[in-house]
Amino acid sequence: MCSVRSDTFIITIHLPTNKSILKWYNDFIPRGCICDQRKGHFICPAVSEEVVDKVRDAFVRSPKKSTRRCSQELKLPQSTVCKVLHKRLRFTPYRLQLVQKLYPKDKEMRFEFCHSLQESMENDPGLLSKIIFSDEATFHLNGKVNRHNVRIWGTQYPHANLEFDSDSPKVNVFCAVTERSVYGPFFFEGPSITGQTYLEMLQNWLLPRLQAAEGDGYIFQQDGAPPHWSLNVHAFLNTNLPNRWIGCAGQHDQVFCKWPGSPDLTVCDFFFWGYVKDKVYIPPLPKTIDELRERVTEALRAITPDMLQKVLMELDYRLDICRATRGAHIKCL
Missing domain, CATH: 3.30.420.10 (Ribonuclease H-like superfamily/Ribonuclease H)
Structure with missing residues (x-):
């Protein structure tokens, strides 16, 4: 930790530890990114176009299918199915709205x-x-x-x-x-x-x-x-x-x-x-x-x-x- 003094206040900077630098390095080598996947900011490059096509075909055939059901059918994590739907396919989960026909x-x-x-x-x-x-x-x-x-x-x-x-x-x-x-x-x-x-x-x-x-x-x-x-x-x-x-x-x-x-x-x-x-x-x-x-x-x-x-x-x-x-x-x- 180091401190930088200005005319009106002191800014405290926490320098990264050796442990943090090693973790970032280990994350970057296999993935090419150090973003936290749990926060939804990262789509794993391991999701291939073949997987994307399988998810797309599954929901084109059955748009009412749940993400849980799709993950069971395709043997994929449910989180991967959700990320493919939202980030790669740009699909939206629409709610039903009952309306009458208008002339x-x-x-x-x-x-x-x-x-x-x-x-x-x-x-x-x-x-x-x-x-x-x-x-x-x-x-x-x-x-x-x-x-x-x-x-x-x-x-x-x-x-x-x-x-x-x-x-x-x-x-x-x-x-x-x-x-x-x-x-x-x-x-x-x-x-x-x-x-x-x-x-x-x-x-x-x-x-x-x-x-x-x-x-x-x-x-x-x-x-x-x-x-x-x-x-x-x-x-x-x-x-x-x-x-x-x-x-x-x-x-x-x-x-x-x-x-x-x-x-x-x-x-x-x-x-x-x-x-x-x-x-x-x-x-x-x-x-x-x-x-x-x-x-x-x-x-x-x-x-x-x-x-x-x-x-x-x-x-x-x-x-x-x-x-x-x-x-x-x-x-x-």
Whole structure:
């Protein structure tokens, strides 16, 4: 160790020991590099083009293959497979993203909706805090598609389908979300939601709660699900919330603005239900409908106002992205 004195401070320099110099020499002779392999800064030259080709062929044949499975098949260390995928092949492990097909007209409607809503937000900075986002979701006893643990290796984003059993016991749940709180859950009776049962929920459960907590300044949002298209539902909203509701509406409906039928723009779709289902389907999975309902209720209690405020900030960002892409899907990889 030696010290170098300057006008204002002293710099201490630790000289390498003989042991360190010998280690660097022994690393450099066989590999031509003294980088620490454990930190991922070095790709061993021993990985031949033949090995790279084998890894490429393995994932071209089966993009959903795990790195562990590939290492077992090719008799290679898993770390070598990962380095070849990332560094040599430039493959990316894409997560599954479920989206609905968009037609040119759908993109135009999405763009117009985002443009109209952001214009209204400029005139009323507190507009997002007034919107009540709502949606229904189905919870099955057999669990859900675990997109978090599914990866598809490739150089471009894939389009894949996953199947699951839709005939298992289930519950249909309705919730409404604001900047401050969550209204719900409301559990529908019966295997499906009809326009009549949805209307009864609005009349007897949701609107009385909104009126008591939010007053007359809120704006109610619903998507384009079949029960929402009921003429009785539209008549009820036109009478009780004239120009204060957002939805897939007809020419004579009194709406604040028309909803474009987009699953990646509503708070419930891009955050709320995904968060709730991640909480509900933690192993061991629920075994009865009553247990499933209890888990849904507990998951909703875990949502805090701070989380909801951050989600609304994400919505504003998504409106920007949708406008910039002229209504295309918002991909969150």
